Amino acid sequence: MTVPRRAALGGLAALALAPCGAARAQAATRIVINNDTQATSLKGQTWELFKREIEAELGPRVQVQLHHSGTLYDQRGQVQALQLGAIQFIAPVAGIYAATAPKLAVLGLPYLLPTPRALQAVIEDEDLSRALFGELRAKAMEPVAFWLNGHRDVGRRGTPILRPADMRGVKIRVPAGANYVEAFRQLGANVVTIDWGEVPTALAQGVIDAVEPVANAWLASKLYEIANHITRIGYVLDFYVVCTNKAWWERLPAATREAVRRSLGKATEWNWANTERINEEAYQRIATLGATVHALTPEQRAEWREAMRPVWARLGNPLLGEEVMQRLARIGETHG
Structure with missing residues:
Protein backbone atom coordinates (compact mmCIF):
# COMPACT_ATOMS: atom_id res chain seq x y z
CA MET A 1 0.00 0.00 0.00
CA THR A 2 1.33 3.45 -0.86
CA VAL A 3 1.81 5.69 2.13
CA PRO A 4 0.14 9.07 1.55
CA ARG A 5 2.48 11.94 0.83
CA ARG A 6 1.11 13.78 3.84
CA ALA A 7 0.52 10.79 6.11
CA ALA A 8 3.60 11.97 7.98
CA LEU A 9 3.02 15.70 8.05
CA GLY A 10 6.37 16.65 9.32
CA GLY A 11 6.96 15.29 12.56
CA LEU A 12 6.01 15.01 16.02
CA ALA A 13 6.42 17.45 18.51
CA ALA A 14 6.51 18.56 21.96
CA LEU A 15 9.85 17.40 23.03
CA ALA A 16 10.86 18.58 26.44
CA LEU A 17 14.11 20.42 26.06
CA ALA A 18 16.76 20.45 28.73
CA PRO A 19 17.51 23.41 31.04
CA CYS A 20 19.21 26.62 29.95
CA GLY A 21 22.92 27.18 29.57
CA ALA A 22 25.66 24.84 28.38
CA ALA A 23 23.86 21.81 29.79
CA ARG A 24 21.01 22.33 27.30
CA ALA A 25 23.10 21.33 24.28
CA GLN A 26 24.22 18.08 25.95
CA ALA A 27 21.10 17.00 27.81
CA ALA A 28 18.90 14.35 26.27
CA THR A 29 15.69 15.45 24.60
CA ARG A 30 12.83 13.89 26.53
CA ILE A 31 9.90 12.41 24.60
CA VAL A 32 6.90 11.11 26.53
CA ILE A 33 4.37 9.12 24.50
CA ASN A 34 0.90 8.20 25.72
CA ASN A 35 -0.60 5.17 23.99
CA ASP A 36 -4.20 4.48 24.99
CA THR A 37 -4.20 0.92 23.60
CA GLN A 38 -2.33 -2.26 24.47
CA ALA A 39 1.32 -2.67 23.50
CA THR A 40 0.38 -5.61 21.26
CA SER A 41 -2.23 -3.63 19.32
CA LEU A 42 -1.42 -2.23 15.89
CA LYS A 43 -0.93 1.25 17.34
CA GLY A 44 1.22 -0.14 20.14
CA GLN A 45 3.45 -1.86 17.60
CA THR A 46 3.70 1.31 15.52
CA TRP A 47 4.73 3.35 18.56
CA GLU A 48 7.35 0.73 19.48
CA LEU A 49 8.81 0.99 15.98
CA PHE A 50 8.94 4.77 16.20
CA LYS A 51 10.71 4.47 19.58
CA ARG A 52 13.34 2.16 18.14
CA GLU A 53 13.88 4.37 15.11
CA ILE A 54 14.29 7.64 17.00
CA GLU A 55 16.62 6.01 19.54
CA ALA A 56 18.71 4.65 16.66
CA GLU A 57 18.78 8.11 15.06
CA LEU A 58 19.67 10.16 18.14
CA GLY A 59 21.19 7.66 20.57
CA PRO A 60 21.93 9.21 23.98
CA ARG A 61 20.65 12.57 22.77
CA VAL A 62 17.07 11.36 23.23
CA GLN A 63 15.17 9.78 26.12
CA VAL A 64 11.90 8.12 25.06
CA GLN A 65 9.24 7.09 27.56
CA LEU A 66 6.44 5.05 25.96
CA HIS A 67 3.40 4.34 28.15
CA HIS A 68 0.89 1.76 26.88
CA SER A 69 -2.71 0.91 27.84
CA GLY A 70 -3.57 4.44 28.98
CA THR A 71 -1.50 4.02 32.14
CA LEU A 72 -0.39 7.65 31.98
CA TYR A 73 -3.55 9.34 30.62
CA ASP A 74 -6.86 7.88 29.50
CA GLN A 75 -8.34 8.46 26.05
CA ARG A 76 -9.96 11.77 26.89
CA GLY A 77 -7.36 13.16 29.31
CA GLN A 78 -4.46 12.77 26.89
CA VAL A 79 -5.64 15.60 24.62
CA GLN A 80 -5.54 18.19 27.39
CA ALA A 81 -2.23 16.80 28.64
CA LEU A 82 -0.73 17.33 25.19
CA GLN A 83 -2.08 20.86 24.95
CA LEU A 84 -0.49 21.66 28.31
CA GLY A 85 2.86 20.16 27.25
CA ALA A 86 2.80 17.42 29.89
CA ILE A 87 3.42 14.81 27.17
CA GLN A 88 4.87 14.95 23.69
CA PHE A 89 2.92 12.45 21.58
CA ILE A 90 -0.59 11.12 21.35
CA ALA A 91 -2.46 9.30 18.58
CA PRO A 92 -6.15 8.86 19.39
CA VAL A 93 -8.78 8.16 16.76
CA ALA A 94 -10.14 11.27 15.09
CA GLY A 95 -13.37 11.19 17.10
CA ILE A 96 -11.52 11.55 20.42
CA TYR A 97 -10.42 15.03 19.29
CA ALA A 98 -14.03 15.98 18.61
CA ALA A 99 -14.52 17.96 21.83
CA THR A 100 -11.54 20.12 20.84
CA ALA A 101 -11.79 19.95 17.05
CA PRO A 102 -15.39 18.99 16.18
CA LYS A 103 -14.86 18.89 12.41
CA LEU A 104 -12.64 15.81 12.68
CA ALA A 105 -15.67 13.72 13.61
CA ARG A 117 -7.22 5.37 -0.74
CA ALA A 118 -10.17 7.58 0.13
CA LEU A 119 -8.52 8.74 3.36
CA GLN A 120 -5.29 9.40 1.48
CA ALA A 121 -7.12 11.56 -1.05
CA VAL A 122 -8.56 13.72 1.73
CA ILE A 123 -5.21 14.09 3.51
CA GLU A 124 -3.50 15.14 0.28
CA ASP A 125 -6.18 17.68 -0.65
CA GLU A 126 -4.76 20.94 0.71
CA ASP A 127 -8.11 22.71 0.99
CA LEU A 128 -9.81 19.83 2.78
CA SER A 129 -6.81 19.24 5.01
CA ARG A 130 -6.71 22.90 6.04
CA ALA A 131 -10.45 22.93 6.75
CA LEU A 132 -10.37 19.72 8.78
CA ARG A 157 -22.07 -12.46 23.43
CA GLY A 158 -24.31 -15.36 22.44
CA THR A 159 -26.03 -14.23 19.26
CA PRO A 160 -24.68 -12.34 16.27
CA ILE A 161 -25.70 -8.89 15.10
CA LEU A 162 -26.24 -9.33 11.37
CA ARG A 163 -28.69 -6.61 10.36
CA PRO A 164 -29.11 -2.98 11.41
CA ALA A 165 -32.43 -3.91 13.05
CA ASP A 166 -30.53 -6.22 15.41
CA MET A 167 -28.98 -3.16 17.08
CA ARG A 168 -32.27 -1.84 18.46
CA GLY A 169 -32.06 -1.63 22.26
CA VAL A 170 -28.51 -3.06 22.41
CA LYS A 171 -26.19 -1.37 24.91
CA ILE A 172 -23.05 -0.74 22.89
CA ARG A 173 -19.83 0.96 23.89
CA VAL A 174 -18.27 3.33 21.35
CA PRO A 175 -15.44 5.90 21.59
CA ALA A 176 -16.42 9.39 22.72
CA GLY A 177 -16.84 10.87 19.26
CA ALA A 178 -20.05 12.17 17.71
CA ASN A 179 -19.53 10.07 14.59
CA TYR A 180 -19.53 6.80 16.56
CA VAL A 181 -22.34 7.84 18.89
CA GLU A 182 -24.70 9.07 16.17
CA PRO A 200 -13.56 -5.57 29.46
CA THR A 201 -15.05 -5.26 32.95
CA ALA A 202 -18.19 -3.52 31.70
CA LEU A 203 -18.74 -6.23 29.09
CA ALA A 204 -18.12 -9.06 31.55
CA GLN A 205 -20.51 -7.55 34.09
CA GLY A 206 -23.27 -6.87 31.56
CA VAL A 207 -23.06 -3.09 31.86
CA ILE A 208 -22.77 -3.16 28.06
CA ASP A 209 -23.91 -5.80 25.58
CA ALA A 210 -21.72 -5.07 22.59
CA VAL A 211 -18.51 -3.40 21.41
CA LYS A 222 -9.26 -10.47 24.39
CA LEU A 223 -12.79 -9.08 24.16
CA TYR A 224 -13.62 -11.94 21.79
CA GLU A 225 -13.61 -14.23 24.85
CA ILE A 226 -16.76 -12.45 26.08
CA ALA A 227 -18.35 -11.00 22.93
CA ASN A 228 -17.87 -14.19 20.96
CA HIS A 229 -19.89 -13.29 17.85
CA ILE A 230 -18.19 -10.63 15.73
CA THR A 231 -19.77 -9.30 12.54
CA ARG A 232 -17.59 -7.57 9.99
CA ILE A 233 -19.79 -4.58 9.22
CA GLY A 234 -16.74 -2.33 8.64
CA TYR A 235 -18.78 0.78 9.29
CA VAL A 236 -15.77 3.06 9.83
CA LEU A 237 -12.22 2.88 8.51
CA ASP A 238 -10.58 3.88 11.76
CA PHE A 239 -7.37 5.89 11.76
CA TYR A 240 -5.24 7.74 14.26
CA VAL A 241 -4.18 11.37 14.12
CA VAL A 242 -0.68 11.62 15.58
CA CYS A 243 -0.33 15.00 17.27
CA THR A 244 2.25 16.93 19.22
CA ASN A 245 2.36 20.25 21.05
CA LYS A 246 2.68 22.91 18.34
CA GLU A 258 14.44 16.24 11.03
CA ALA A 259 15.47 13.08 12.90
CA VAL A 260 12.01 12.87 14.41
CA ARG A 261 10.43 13.35 10.97
CA ARG A 262 12.49 10.52 9.48
CA SER A 263 11.66 8.16 12.33
CA LEU A 264 7.99 9.04 12.23
CA GLY A 265 7.98 8.53 8.46
CA LYS A 266 9.39 5.02 8.83
CA ALA A 267 6.80 4.12 11.45
CA THR A 268 4.03 5.53 9.26
CA GLU A 269 5.21 3.59 6.22
CA TRP A 270 5.24 0.35 8.22
CA ASN A 271 1.78 1.05 9.62
CA TRP A 272 0.17 1.67 6.21
CA GLU A 280 -6.73 -10.35 8.80
CA GLU A 281 -4.30 -12.40 10.88
CA ALA A 282 -6.07 -11.21 14.02
CA TYR A 283 -9.42 -12.51 12.79
CA GLN A 284 -7.87 -15.81 11.78
CA ARG A 285 -6.41 -16.12 15.27
CA ILE A 286 -9.69 -15.16 16.94
CA ALA A 287 -11.53 -17.84 14.98
CA THR A 288 -9.05 -20.51 16.10
CA LEU A 289 -9.59 -19.42 19.71
CA GLY A 290 -13.29 -20.18 19.57
CA ALA A 291 -15.07 -16.97 18.58
CA THR A 292 -17.26 -16.80 15.49
CA VAL A 293 -16.49 -14.14 12.88
CA HIS A 294 -19.40 -13.41 10.53
CA ALA A 295 -18.89 -11.97 7.06
CA LEU A 296 -21.54 -9.87 5.31
CA THR A 297 -22.77 -10.24 1.77
CA PRO A 298 -22.61 -7.12 -0.44
CA GLU A 299 -26.38 -6.79 -0.03
CA GLN A 300 -26.14 -6.91 3.75
CA ARG A 301 -23.34 -4.33 3.77
CA ALA A 302 -25.44 -2.04 1.57
CA GLU A 303 -28.27 -2.34 4.10
CA TRP A 304 -25.96 -1.17 6.92
CA ARG A 305 -24.70 1.71 4.81
CA GLU A 306 -28.15 2.95 3.95
CA ALA A 307 -29.34 2.59 7.54
CA MET A 308 -26.48 4.77 8.86
CA ARG A 309 -26.21 7.24 5.98
CA PRO A 310 -28.67 9.81 7.41
CA VAL A 311 -25.92 10.68 9.93
CA TRP A 312 -23.90 12.26 7.10
CA ALA A 313 -26.27 15.18 6.70
CA ARG A 314 -27.28 15.45 10.34
CA LEU A 315 -23.72 15.66 11.66
CA GLY A 316 -21.60 16.58 8.65
CA ASN A 317 -23.57 19.44 7.09
CA PRO A 318 -23.62 21.65 10.22
CA LEU A 319 -19.88 21.13 10.75
CA LEU A 320 -18.53 21.46 7.21
CA GLY A 321 -21.40 22.59 5.03
CA GLU A 322 -23.28 20.69 2.35
CA GLU A 323 -20.80 21.48 -0.42
CA VAL A 324 -17.79 20.06 1.44
CA MET A 325 -19.79 17.01 2.50
CA GLN A 326 -20.72 16.33 -1.12
CA ARG A 327 -17.04 16.59 -2.02
CA LEU A 328 -16.12 14.06 0.66
CA ALA A 329 -18.89 11.74 -0.50
CA ARG A 330 -17.54 11.88 -4.07
CA ILE A 331 -14.07 11.01 -2.82
CA GLY A 332 -15.50 8.06 -0.91
CA GLU A 333 -17.36 6.82 -3.98
CA THR A 334 -14.38 7.29 -6.28
CA HIS A 335 -11.97 5.46 -4.00
CA GLY A 336 -14.42 2.99 -2.43
Whole structure:
Protein backbone atom coordinates (compact mmCIF):
# COMPACT_ATOMS: atom_id res chain seq x y z
CA MET A 1 0.00 0.00 0.00
CA THR A 2 1.33 3.45 -0.86
CA VAL A 3 1.81 5.69 2.13
CA PRO A 4 0.14 9.07 1.55
CA ARG A 5 2.48 11.94 0.83
CA ARG A 6 1.11 13.78 3.84
CA ALA A 7 0.52 10.79 6.11
CA ALA A 8 3.60 11.97 7.98
CA LEU A 9 3.02 15.70 8.05
CA GLY A 10 6.37 16.65 9.32
CA GLY A 11 6.96 15.29 12.56
CA LEU A 12 6.01 15.01 16.02
CA ALA A 13 6.42 17.45 18.51
CA ALA A 14 6.51 18.56 21.96
CA LEU A 15 9.85 17.40 23.03
CA ALA A 16 10.86 18.58 26.44
CA LEU A 17 14.11 20.42 26.06
CA ALA A 18 16.76 20.45 28.73
CA PRO A 19 17.51 23.41 31.04
CA CYS A 20 19.21 26.62 29.95
CA GLY A 21 22.92 27.18 29.57
CA ALA A 22 25.66 24.84 28.38
CA ALA A 23 23.86 21.81 29.79
CA ARG A 24 21.01 22.33 27.30
CA ALA A 25 23.10 21.33 24.28
CA GLN A 26 24.22 18.08 25.95
CA ALA A 27 21.10 17.00 27.81
CA ALA A 28 18.90 14.35 26.27
CA THR A 29 15.69 15.45 24.60
CA ARG A 30 12.83 13.89 26.53
CA ILE A 31 9.90 12.41 24.60
CA VAL A 32 6.90 11.11 26.53
CA ILE A 33 4.37 9.12 24.50
CA ASN A 34 0.90 8.20 25.72
CA ASN A 35 -0.60 5.17 23.99
CA ASP A 36 -4.20 4.48 24.99
CA THR A 37 -4.20 0.92 23.60
CA GLN A 38 -2.33 -2.26 24.47
CA ALA A 39 1.32 -2.67 23.50
CA THR A 40 0.38 -5.61 21.26
CA SER A 41 -2.23 -3.63 19.32
CA LEU A 42 -1.42 -2.23 15.89
CA LYS A 43 -0.93 1.25 17.34
CA GLY A 44 1.22 -0.14 20.14
CA GLN A 45 3.45 -1.86 17.60
CA THR A 46 3.70 1.31 15.52
CA TRP A 47 4.73 3.35 18.56
CA GLU A 48 7.35 0.73 19.48
CA LEU A 49 8.81 0.99 15.98
CA PHE A 50 8.94 4.77 16.20
CA LYS A 51 10.71 4.47 19.58
CA ARG A 52 13.34 2.16 18.14
CA GLU A 53 13.88 4.37 15.11
CA ILE A 54 14.29 7.64 17.00
CA GLU A 55 16.62 6.01 19.54
CA ALA A 56 18.71 4.65 16.66
CA GLU A 57 18.78 8.11 15.06
CA LEU A 58 19.67 10.16 18.14
CA GLY A 59 21.19 7.66 20.57
CA PRO A 60 21.93 9.21 23.98
CA ARG A 61 20.65 12.57 22.77
CA VAL A 62 17.07 11.36 23.23
CA GLN A 63 15.17 9.78 26.12
CA VAL A 64 11.90 8.12 25.06
CA GLN A 65 9.24 7.09 27.56
CA LEU A 66 6.44 5.05 25.96
CA HIS A 67 3.40 4.34 28.15
CA HIS A 68 0.89 1.76 26.88
CA SER A 69 -2.71 0.91 27.84
CA GLY A 70 -3.57 4.44 28.98
CA THR A 71 -1.50 4.02 32.14
CA LEU A 72 -0.39 7.65 31.98
CA TYR A 73 -3.55 9.34 30.62
CA ASP A 74 -6.86 7.88 29.50
CA GLN A 75 -8.34 8.46 26.05
CA ARG A 76 -9.96 11.77 26.89
CA GLY A 77 -7.36 13.16 29.31
CA GLN A 78 -4.46 12.77 26.89
CA VAL A 79 -5.64 15.60 24.62
CA GLN A 80 -5.54 18.19 27.39
CA ALA A 81 -2.23 16.80 28.64
CA LEU A 82 -0.73 17.33 25.19
CA GLN A 83 -2.08 20.86 24.95
CA LEU A 84 -0.49 21.66 28.31
CA GLY A 85 2.86 20.16 27.25
CA ALA A 86 2.80 17.42 29.89
CA ILE A 87 3.42 14.81 27.17
CA GLN A 88 4.87 14.95 23.69
CA PHE A 89 2.92 12.45 21.58
CA ILE A 90 -0.59 11.12 21.35
CA ALA A 91 -2.46 9.30 18.58
CA PRO A 92 -6.15 8.86 19.39
CA VAL A 93 -8.78 8.16 16.76
CA ALA A 94 -10.14 11.27 15.09
CA GLY A 95 -13.37 11.19 17.10
CA ILE A 96 -11.52 11.55 20.42
CA TYR A 97 -10.42 15.03 19.29
CA ALA A 98 -14.03 15.98 18.61
CA ALA A 99 -14.52 17.96 21.83
CA THR A 100 -11.54 20.12 20.84
CA ALA A 101 -11.79 19.95 17.05
CA PRO A 102 -15.39 18.99 16.18
CA LYS A 103 -14.86 18.89 12.41
CA LEU A 104 -12.64 15.81 12.68
CA ALA A 105 -15.67 13.72 13.61
CA VAL A 106 -16.79 13.99 9.98
CA LEU A 107 -13.87 11.84 8.80
CA GLY A 108 -15.29 8.97 10.82
CA LEU A 109 -18.85 9.13 9.56
CA PRO A 110 -20.16 5.63 8.78
CA TYR A 111 -19.16 4.37 5.32
CA LEU A 112 -18.18 7.88 4.14
CA LEU A 113 -14.47 7.16 3.53
CA PRO A 114 -14.40 3.37 3.28
CA THR A 115 -10.83 2.71 2.08
CA PRO A 116 -7.27 3.89 2.77
CA ARG A 117 -7.22 5.37 -0.74
CA ALA A 118 -10.17 7.58 0.13
CA LEU A 119 -8.52 8.74 3.36
CA GLN A 120 -5.29 9.40 1.48
CA ALA A 121 -7.12 11.56 -1.05
CA VAL A 122 -8.56 13.72 1.73
CA ILE A 123 -5.21 14.09 3.51
CA GLU A 124 -3.50 15.14 0.28
CA ASP A 125 -6.18 17.68 -0.65
CA GLU A 126 -4.76 20.94 0.71
CA ASP A 127 -8.11 22.71 0.99
CA LEU A 128 -9.81 19.83 2.78
CA SER A 129 -6.81 19.24 5.01
CA ARG A 130 -6.71 22.90 6.04
CA ALA A 131 -10.45 22.93 6.75
CA LEU A 132 -10.37 19.72 8.78
CA PHE A 133 -7.13 20.02 10.73
CA GLY A 134 -6.88 23.76 11.22
CA GLU A 135 -8.83 23.49 14.48
CA LEU A 136 -6.08 21.33 15.98
CA ARG A 137 -3.41 23.92 15.22
CA ALA A 138 -5.56 26.66 16.68
CA LYS A 139 -5.74 24.62 19.90
CA ALA A 140 -1.96 24.23 20.35
CA MET A 141 -1.67 20.85 18.61
CA GLU A 142 0.20 19.97 15.44
CA PRO A 143 -0.95 16.92 13.42
CA VAL A 144 2.21 15.18 12.28
CA ALA A 145 1.09 11.81 10.91
CA PHE A 146 -1.90 9.62 10.17
CA TRP A 147 -1.84 5.94 11.08
CA LEU A 148 -4.34 3.34 9.98
CA ASN A 149 -6.14 1.13 12.48
CA GLY A 150 -8.65 -0.80 10.37
CA HIS A 151 -12.39 -1.25 9.96
CA ARG A 152 -14.56 -1.21 13.07
CA ASP A 153 -16.79 -4.25 13.51
CA VAL A 154 -19.55 -5.05 15.97
CA GLY A 155 -19.79 -8.02 18.33
CA ARG A 156 -21.68 -9.33 21.34
CA ARG A 157 -22.07 -12.46 23.43
CA GLY A 158 -24.31 -15.36 22.44
CA THR A 159 -26.03 -14.23 19.26
CA PRO A 160 -24.68 -12.34 16.27
CA ILE A 161 -25.70 -8.89 15.10
CA LEU A 162 -26.24 -9.33 11.37
CA ARG A 163 -28.69 -6.61 10.36
CA PRO A 164 -29.11 -2.98 11.41
CA ALA A 165 -32.43 -3.91 13.05
CA ASP A 166 -30.53 -6.22 15.41
CA MET A 167 -28.98 -3.16 17.08
CA ARG A 168 -32.27 -1.84 18.46
CA GLY A 169 -32.06 -1.63 22.26
CA VAL A 170 -28.51 -3.06 22.41
CA LYS A 171 -26.19 -1.37 24.91
CA ILE A 172 -23.05 -0.74 22.89
CA ARG A 173 -19.83 0.96 23.89
CA VAL A 174 -18.27 3.33 21.35
CA PRO A 175 -15.44 5.90 21.59
CA ALA A 176 -16.42 9.39 22.72
CA GLY A 177 -16.84 10.87 19.26
CA ALA A 178 -20.05 12.17 17.71
CA ASN A 179 -19.53 10.07 14.59
CA TYR A 180 -19.53 6.80 16.56
CA VAL A 181 -22.34 7.84 18.89
CA GLU A 182 -24.70 9.07 16.17
CA ALA A 183 -24.07 6.06 13.92
CA PHE A 184 -25.53 3.65 16.48
CA ARG A 185 -28.17 5.99 17.84
CA GLN A 186 -29.45 6.08 14.28
CA LEU A 187 -30.09 2.33 14.61
CA GLY A 188 -31.90 2.62 17.95
CA ALA A 189 -29.04 1.35 20.11
CA ASN A 190 -28.33 2.51 23.67
CA VAL A 191 -24.90 4.09 23.27
CA VAL A 192 -22.31 4.21 26.08
CA THR A 193 -18.97 6.10 25.85
CA ILE A 194 -16.91 4.65 28.69
CA ASP A 195 -13.12 4.72 28.41
CA TRP A 196 -11.46 1.85 26.53
CA GLY A 197 -9.70 0.61 29.67
CA GLU A 198 -13.07 0.02 31.36
CA VAL A 199 -14.57 -2.00 28.51
CA PRO A 200 -13.56 -5.57 29.46
CA THR A 201 -15.05 -5.26 32.95
CA ALA A 202 -18.19 -3.52 31.70
CA LEU A 203 -18.74 -6.23 29.09
CA ALA A 204 -18.12 -9.06 31.55
CA GLN A 205 -20.51 -7.55 34.09
CA GLY A 206 -23.27 -6.87 31.56
CA VAL A 207 -23.06 -3.09 31.86
CA ILE A 208 -22.77 -3.16 28.06
CA ASP A 209 -23.91 -5.80 25.58
CA ALA A 210 -21.72 -5.07 22.59
CA VAL A 211 -18.51 -3.40 21.41
CA GLU A 212 -17.18 -2.31 18.00
CA PRO A 213 -13.36 -2.17 17.80
CA VAL A 214 -11.12 -3.26 14.94
CA ALA A 215 -9.70 -6.77 14.56
CA ASN A 216 -6.30 -6.10 16.12
CA ALA A 217 -7.97 -4.51 19.17
CA TRP A 218 -10.41 -7.44 19.49
CA LEU A 219 -7.39 -9.73 19.72
CA ALA A 220 -5.12 -7.58 21.91
CA SER A 221 -7.89 -6.88 24.46
CA LYS A 222 -9.26 -10.47 24.39
CA LEU A 223 -12.79 -9.08 24.16
CA TYR A 224 -13.62 -11.94 21.79
CA GLU A 225 -13.61 -14.23 24.85
CA ILE A 226 -16.76 -12.45 26.08
CA ALA A 227 -18.35 -11.00 22.93
CA ASN A 228 -17.87 -14.19 20.96
CA HIS A 229 -19.89 -13.29 17.85
CA ILE A 230 -18.19 -10.63 15.73
CA THR A 231 -19.77 -9.30 12.54
CA ARG A 232 -17.59 -7.57 9.99
CA ILE A 233 -19.79 -4.58 9.22
CA GLY A 234 -16.74 -2.33 8.64
CA TYR A 235 -18.78 0.78 9.29
CA VAL A 236 -15.77 3.06 9.83
CA LEU A 237 -12.22 2.88 8.51
CA ASP A 238 -10.58 3.88 11.76
CA PHE A 239 -7.37 5.89 11.76
CA TYR A 240 -5.24 7.74 14.26
CA VAL A 241 -4.18 11.37 14.12
CA VAL A 242 -0.68 11.62 15.58
CA CYS A 243 -0.33 15.00 17.27
CA THR A 244 2.25 16.93 19.22
CA ASN A 245 2.36 20.25 21.05
CA LYS A 246 2.68 22.91 18.34
CA ALA A 247 4.82 25.39 20.24
CA TRP A 248 7.30 22.78 21.43
CA TRP A 249 7.60 21.30 17.98
CA GLU A 250 8.47 24.66 16.50
CA ARG A 251 11.16 25.21 19.15
CA LEU A 252 13.01 22.00 18.40
CA PRO A 253 16.48 22.32 16.91
CA ALA A 254 16.29 21.70 13.18
CA ALA A 255 18.49 18.59 13.29
CA THR A 256 16.39 17.00 16.02
CA ARG A 257 13.16 17.82 14.24
CA GLU A 258 14.44 16.24 11.03
CA ALA A 259 15.47 13.08 12.90
CA VAL A 260 12.01 12.87 14.41
CA ARG A 261 10.43 13.35 10.97
CA ARG A 262 12.49 10.52 9.48
CA SER A 263 11.66 8.16 12.33
CA LEU A 264 7.99 9.04 12.23
CA GLY A 265 7.98 8.53 8.46
CA LYS A 266 9.39 5.02 8.83
CA ALA A 267 6.80 4.12 11.45
CA THR A 268 4.03 5.53 9.26
CA GLU A 269 5.21 3.59 6.22
CA TRP A 270 5.24 0.35 8.22
CA ASN A 271 1.78 1.05 9.62
CA TRP A 272 0.17 1.67 6.21
CA ALA A 273 1.89 -1.35 4.68
CA ASN A 274 0.92 -3.81 7.41
CA THR A 275 -2.51 -2.78 8.74
CA GLU A 276 -4.58 -5.02 6.48
CA ARG A 277 -2.35 -8.05 7.06
CA ILE A 278 -2.33 -7.63 10.84
CA ASN A 279 -6.11 -7.33 11.03
CA GLU A 280 -6.73 -10.35 8.80
CA GLU A 281 -4.30 -12.40 10.88
CA ALA A 282 -6.07 -11.21 14.02
CA TYR A 283 -9.42 -12.51 12.79
CA GLN A 284 -7.87 -15.81 11.78
CA ARG A 285 -6.41 -16.12 15.27
CA ILE A 286 -9.69 -15.16 16.94
CA ALA A 287 -11.53 -17.84 14.98
CA THR A 288 -9.05 -20.51 16.10
CA LEU A 289 -9.59 -19.42 19.71
CA GLY A 290 -13.29 -20.18 19.57
CA ALA A 291 -15.07 -16.97 18.58
CA THR A 292 -17.26 -16.80 15.49
CA VAL A 293 -16.49 -14.14 12.88
CA HIS A 294 -19.40 -13.41 10.53
CA ALA A 295 -18.89 -11.97 7.06
CA LEU A 296 -21.54 -9.87 5.31
CA THR A 297 -22.77 -10.24 1.77
CA PRO A 298 -22.61 -7.12 -0.44
CA GLU A 299 -26.38 -6.79 -0.03
CA GLN A 300 -26.14 -6.91 3.75
CA ARG A 301 -23.34 -4.33 3.77
CA ALA A 302 -25.44 -2.04 1.57
CA GLU A 303 -28.27 -2.34 4.10
CA TRP A 304 -25.96 -1.17 6.92
CA ARG A 305 -24.70 1.71 4.81
CA GLU A 306 -28.15 2.95 3.95
CA ALA A 307 -29.34 2.59 7.54
CA MET A 308 -26.48 4.77 8.86
CA ARG A 309 -26.21 7.24 5.98
CA PRO A 310 -28.67 9.81 7.41
CA VAL A 311 -25.92 10.68 9.93
CA TRP A 312 -23.90 12.26 7.10
CA ALA A 313 -26.27 15.18 6.70
CA ARG A 314 -27.28 15.45 10.34
CA LEU A 315 -23.72 15.66 11.66
CA GLY A 316 -21.60 16.58 8.65
CA ASN A 317 -23.57 19.44 7.09
CA PRO A 318 -23.62 21.65 10.22
CA LEU A 319 -19.88 21.13 10.75
CA LEU A 320 -18.53 21.46 7.21
CA GLY A 321 -21.40 22.59 5.03
CA GLU A 322 -23.28 20.69 2.35
CA GLU A 323 -20.80 21.48 -0.42
CA VAL A 324 -17.79 20.06 1.44
CA MET A 325 -19.79 17.01 2.50
CA GLN A 326 -20.72 16.33 -1.12
CA ARG A 327 -17.04 16.59 -2.02
CA LEU A 328 -16.12 14.06 0.66
CA ALA A 329 -18.89 11.74 -0.50
CA ARG A 330 -17.54 11.88 -4.07
CA ILE A 331 -14.07 11.01 -2.82
CA GLY A 332 -15.50 8.06 -0.91
CA GLU A 333 -17.36 6.82 -3.98
CA THR A 334 -14.38 7.29 -6.28
CA HIS A 335 -11.97 5.46 -4.00
CA GLY A 336 -14.42 2.99 -2.43
